[in-house]
Amino acid sequence: MPRSLHRAxxxxxxxxxxxxxxxxxxxxxxxxxxxxxxxxxxxxxxxxPGPAPVPPLGAPGGETLDWSDCREQTAAELGVPAPAEPVSCAQLRSVLDPPEAPTRGTARSEVIKFGEGVPLLVLSDVAGEPGTTAAARMALRLPPEVRERFAVIGIDRRGTGASDPAECVPPEHRATIAGFDPLSTDRAELDVLLDSVRSASQECLLTLDERLQAYDTWRTAADLEQLRVELGVDKLHAIGRGEAGRLLTTYTERFPESVGRMVVDGAPDPTRDAAGEAELRAEAAEQTLDQFAADCAARRCPLGPDARAAVLDLLDSARTAPPAGPDGPVPPGRIARALLLGLEEPARWPELAQGLADAARGDGSWVATATAPVVEHTGADPPWLDGELITGCNDTTMRVPPERSADLAAEWSARFPVFGALSAQQLVWCGLWPAPQQPLPTPKQAGLPPIPVIATEHDVRSNELGTEHLADQLESGVPVRWQGSGHGAVGRSECITDAVSRFLLDGTVPTEGMVCPG
Incomplete structure (x- = not known):
């Protein structure tokens, strides 16, 4: 039963x-x-008013998108055999709506459809692989009965993947930002990062002009509404993982009448500002690293009995003697990013451990390959860093002075030795960025249908406490917890996946406070 019934x-x-x-x-x-x-x-x-009833599932609508087959291309991107289901891609056109020209301009977003049936939108973080790829990957993890009933829909969010590119950061500054020493707390050293961020901001302003501030979560929510219309359905059913949970709650605020069966699988804390969110992310990453280290010790992995100490030694030694990669030295910032990406998927922790152990011996090939999409083109997709920086800065009104960032780096590194300074450094990214005209809305819409909100105990990107705060903030939020590790529980936890499947297929709302073992 949604907790709003208990509050009233x-x-x-x-x-x-x-x-x-x-x-x-x-x-x-x-x-x-x-x-x-x-x-x-x-x-x-x-x-x-209490929560609305679970909306009917509905039927596939009269679509107006011009789909074309992309099954082989998608299979190649995922590195798997071509799926049995049809896979199609299309371009969605929506209103750009920049602050300087409200309701004007055109935005183009790449969309994928995996299978046939009732549309189910799957959204992922703006930081990471394109949304179409992430949605196709999630489709392969869903139970057969879900894949038979739904067409899994994915979208490359504004400025990412094959959507209108937001590529604007000069390559040399992208390399500096992504590779910057994650252990640095020195103000003079942080000035080097600030110089690159300043140059990146100026170049993006020149390159994107009025489009710059149109790449944000507020306007992406309108893209989702346009997608719903083009799919020909009355309600939008969706799963939002991690930072995309904030995109879904923004959608519920803007278009409450269009909300269907929605699930939030980890999310930022709506009660904290940018600095508070960064602190929670550092804490979540450290906790997940502890789980990785325990797993390493149990498996006797190549990092030795104390994987945490091995990681710190690697990052420290890479400051003066970075491991060699295919195209040159691999800086410590790339190692930290490879660690974060690897911690998202426990099934690949053995691969992560081996890659880090190789880097400790001077071979940074695995790290370079794992983080190449952050700073380089992947096929037609632009580097991930640009979209992460642009959307992240457009979504927050907070601007942290460099001297404050240095203080936070020193403070957080004492509490979170591997990820504390890195999280504080990322606050520098937005220091010179034009602030948005208004903050994203706080989730407070009443009368919505029940929305299961899943908190993962050890999620490297989404702090469990922050996700629980979102469940509490939502009038119709139904808190669910997974005592496991990895970024997102759907598709990883059989217990969570079964509960979400029953909600999507039958409208059965999970029991409030339900806990699934790891």
Whole structure:
């Protein structure tokens, strides 16, 4: 049962004193009052609306998108055999809507459809692989009954993947930002990062001009609504993983009448500012690293009995003697990014451990390959860093002075030795970026259908506490917890995946507070 039902309580008005008899100049504006046995009875105040019922699943609509086959291309991107289901791709056109020209301009977004059936939108973080690839990867993890009923839809968010590119950061500055020493807390050293960020910001302003501030979550929510219309359905059913959970809640605020069966699988904390979110991310990453280290010790992995110490030694030694990669030395920032990417998927932790062990011996080939998409083109897809920087800075009004970032780096590195300074450094990225005109809305829409909100105990990108805060903030949020590790629980936890499948297929809402073992 959604927690809003437990929050609602009838507020009783205080008893009013009986007024003496007399004449009045007009009709009374006071509420109607009933009397019983000489006691005045005042009706209770109206209760806030409860959650709406689970919307009907509906049927596939009359689509207007021009789909073309992309099954072989998608299989090659995923590195798997071609799936049995049809896979199609299309271009979605929506309104760009930049601040300087509201409701004008055109945005183009790449869309993928995996299978046939009722549309189910699968969204992922703007930082990482394109949304179409992530959605196809998720489709392969969903149970057969879900794949038979739904067409899994993915979209490359504004400025990412095959959508209108937001590539604007000069290659040399992209390399500096992505490779910057993740252990640095020195203000003079941080100035080097600041110089690259300054140059990147200036170049992006020149290159993208009025389009620059149109790449954000607020406007991407409108893209989702346009996609719903083009798919020909009354309600949008969706799963949002990680930072995309914020995109879904923004959508629920802007288009509440279009909300279908939605699931949030990890999300940023809506109660914290940018610095607070960065702190929670550092904490989440450290906790996941602890799980990786324990797994390493149990498997006797090549990093030795203390993987955490081995990682710190590797990052420290790479500051002066970086491992060799195919195209030159691999800086410590790339090693930290490879670690973060690897921690997302526990099934690949043995591969991560071997790659880091190779780097410790001077061979950075695995690290270079794993992080190449961050700074280089992958086929037709632009580098990931640009979209991460642009959307991230457009989504927050907070601007942290460089001196404050240095203080936070020193403070957080003492608490979070591997990821603390790195998280503080990323606050520098937006310091010179034009601030948006208004912050993203706080989730507060009443009368929505139940929305399961899944918190993973050890999620490298989404702190469990932050996700729980979102579940509490949503009037119709249904908190669910997975005691496991990895970025997102759907498709990883059999227990969570089964509960989500029943919700999507049958409208069965998970029990509030449900806990699935790791």
């Amino acid at each position: 309580a009838a507020a009783l008005l205080g008893l009013a004193l009986l007024a003496g008899a007399g004449c009045s100049a007009g009709p009374s504006q006071r509420p109607a009052v009933a009397y019983h046995d000489a006691e005045q009875q005042v009706p209770p105040a109206p209760q806030p």
